[in-house]
Amino acid sequence: MSYNKEWLCWSSNELNDKIVEKILTTCPVRNYAKGEFIYRQGEKKDVCFLVLKGRIEISSENEDGQRKVFGIREPRCFIGISTLDGSPSLVNAICLEAVEVAVVSAQDINKGDREVLLYLLLSVIQMNKQLTSQLNGQTFDDVENRVENLLVTLSATLGKHEADSVVVTVPLTHQLISEMVGSSRVRVSQIIGELNKSGELVMNRSNYKLLKKSAL
Amino acid sequence: MSYNKEWLCWSSNELNDKIVEKILTTCPVRNYAKGEFIYRQGEKKDVCFLVLKGRIEISSENEDGQRKVFGIREPRCFIGISTLDGSPSLVNAICLEAVEVAVVSAQDINKGDREVLLYLLLSVIQMNKQLTSQLNGQTFDDVENRVENLLVTLSATLGKHEADSVVVTVPLTHQLISEMVGSSRVRVSQIIGELNKSGELVMNRSNYKLLKKSAL
CATH class of the missing domain: 2.60.120.10 (Jelly Rolls)
Structure with missing residues (x-):
């Protein structure tokens, strides 16, 4: 990212x-x-x-x-x-x-x-x-990059550092992400799903966790 | 427009x-x-x-x-x-x-x-x-609307009114328009060509003329 x-x-x-x-x-x-x-x-x-x-x-x-x-x-x-x-x-x-x-x-x-x-x-x-x-x-950026930039940016300002990850405590729905990056909710869910699968991101209702190597 | x-x-x-x-x-x-x-x-x-x-x-x-x-x-x-x-x-x-x-x-x-x-x-x-x-x-807008908005907006601020048209004296190349609206030069040339053909727009090296019914 x-x-x-x-x-x-x-x-x-x-x-x-x-x-x-x-x-x-x-x-x-x-x-x-x-x-x-x-x-x-x-x-x-x-x-x-x-x-x-x-x-x-x-x-x-x-x-x-x-x-x-x-x-x-x-x-x-x-x-x-x-x-x-x-x-x-x-x-x-x-x-x-x-x-x-x-x-x-x-x-x-x-x-x-x-x-x-x-x-x-x-x-x-x-x-x-x-x-x-x-x-x-x-x-300039495609939708993947825009989603990743959003997650990384929030982690840089609001993240709490743990050993190998950064935890960001904000309620961030797929719908809200899609309305922030100018894409569809379906496309955002797909991207979040891929980041989840690769282990880079864990997303919950009230917070998300980014692997540090992804966040920085 | x-x-x-x-x-x-x-x-x-x-x-x-x-x-x-x-x-x-x-x-x-x-x-x-x-x-x-x-x-x-x-x-x-x-x-x-x-x-x-x-x-x-x-x-x-x-x-x-x-x-x-x-x-x-x-x-x-x-x-x-x-x-x-x-x-x-x-x-x-x-x-x-x-x-x-x-x-x-x-x-x-x-x-x-x-x-x-x-x-x-x-x-x-x-x-x-x-x-x-x-x-x-x-x-929200597609590239056609972004090009039209740009031409209309410039005519609203810089245009000189004639009987049935507004003349805007700015050197506006297809390349510059494409870099302002975030699209390719080829696509912009196509759009300008269509506006030209329909008679809504006449574009020269140093100015362009918009039909008033298009501009307002």
Whole structure:
């Protein structure tokens, strides 16, 4: 498996406590239930959100109901920054569990703290690199490589190292993988099956284990 | 043809004269000849650039020499912002003609003007939306639709309206189109040929003309 650490999908932001506290002194907190949309494709809004609790899926859907998942966002990530220029959102933000966010308005950003602005910039840069990597993958790589890159990348950011393997504790279904790499669920199941058979990968409902020689 | 105004490829930034002047008071100007690289894939640098003159191709290349063109940048665009976090560049910036840029360092950004920081943020947001749209196109659309979207989008931003058509003055080769939409030159030539035959498109070396009913 090749190693592509740029293709981060589950990404926690590097925001420190001080910045989070600073944001919380001026921005209201809002709660969402599992399954709720924080914002929808096509929606205009003049706020973005700092995730405080829970996990959120960022995805788009075409007229035929085909879905593309761009990533899963976790606490200390900003989401929805791309609509701050007044344009409609290109993606949906759907709560995968109970979610708490701080609502950061365009006004907060325009008049607010300089340090917060810098972190927002770093956060969009991070997204930008993920999108560039995914677009490179979608242009150059076949579906096997895209699946492998996803598994390896997650292991690089979230993996816990054991003697000869890396364990990644994320609930990763074949359906979700297919919507992340832009392929069919059937094709993804086939690829996962082959990796399983070769002993490189063991996949369970809530985690997966990669042989270290595959992961690195 | 469908209309997808988000997929901007040739994009001038909305930077006003005041901001450009502000940047020029602190940032040095650098010149590049046609064909020179401003930065390369894999390169680390702690500066970004404000384009002042000329046109720059942003692209990546895989080990087999396959190329993906992300876009062409023109004056008043920032380029290279994504490496400001210290990570290696995922793309090449190649001068298509003689180019003049202002070199904006990470330090300039950290300590500099708040308004410049806001424009940088808007600029990365703009890139972000282009990448999201391209990734959506690459995931959902077939090559015909991607070519048509590219032609229509360019006409929406750069087109000059005539009675029954829109004229877009950009040098757009079949090769460049294929590298923008992620397909082969042969396939692109075939698609352009079909559009030509149906009368929807007339394509020359330095411009193309779209029937208005196709463009809107």
